[in-house]
């Protein structure tokens with residue numbers, strides 16, 4: 207029975223790759239899912255996994271299964287009949303506003319945010335203190351299908367390496383914000399940056415190149431890799447380290463991260479399919495052992511426990527999918 211819905215070809219959402227109907231078919235189930243009551247006990251959210259699944263040896267595998275679970279839920283709980291779209295960010299790296307995914311049209315996932323009263327023309331990136339031009343928005347999203355969306359998980363903007371925030375359980379509903387930053391996309395998340403990922407000679411370098419620059423030293427771009435940059439280029443809601451999946455674009459971004467992992471693996475499957483590096487804690491603090499193929503990932507009520515080896519091939523175990531070109 208499982209295999210009836212396992213062979214999904216993921217589709218992209220850029221330069222007109224999904225039809226108008228396919229885009230609209232995705233938007234309604236996303237709204238539906240947002241209205242579902244949580245199934246996690248309230249004391250267990252936001253997920254304590256945040257400090258395990260980033261800048262660690264389980265980043266790629268954890269996010270793959272997470273996206274898969276979400277796509278399954280869209281289908282089983284919200285009547286979605288399509289595939290999980292992915293976002294080839296590099297196609298709109300020069301001008302984020304031109305991306306049909308975030309142009310504010312009725313077939314997009316909404317556009318830029320309003321300009322807030324405390325708008326500033328530059329922003330400073332941590333931890334390198336590089337100052338770059340700000341986007342044009344930063345306030346509430348007021349156009350497109352996700353206009354006036356309320357985010358329910360709190361504003362947890364702690365930087366990687368921080369401990370679980372004290373205000374994690376304070377209910378502070380607020381609007382979905384966006385701040386499209388084409389400077390960031392142009393210089394940190396372009397095809398050049400993707401090419402750097404794909405030419406990484408080993409998993410250690412791939413991990414370092416895709417992410418923030420503290421893994422464990424500056425990456426080859428010198429500031430941050432396209433995974434982190436693609437979060438930041440959409441503004442704070444997408445950049446909330448603890449709660450970014452609330453952003454409607456999150457799943458499409460991480461489907462693209464997953465696609466890059468596959469493209470990199472397929473260049474040398476024999477050596478890369480099951481290549482691992484790192485531990486199961488962010489920046490290995492506190493110190494934990496190196497992960498291996500038998501390392502278990504627990505999912506609470508969302509899924510059976512999985513071993514890393516179950517999650518490293520897109521064509522094995524419960525996965526059977528590929529990305530369209």
Ligand SMILES: [Cu+2]
Nearest residue numbers: 433437450460
């Ligand atoms: Cu991410």
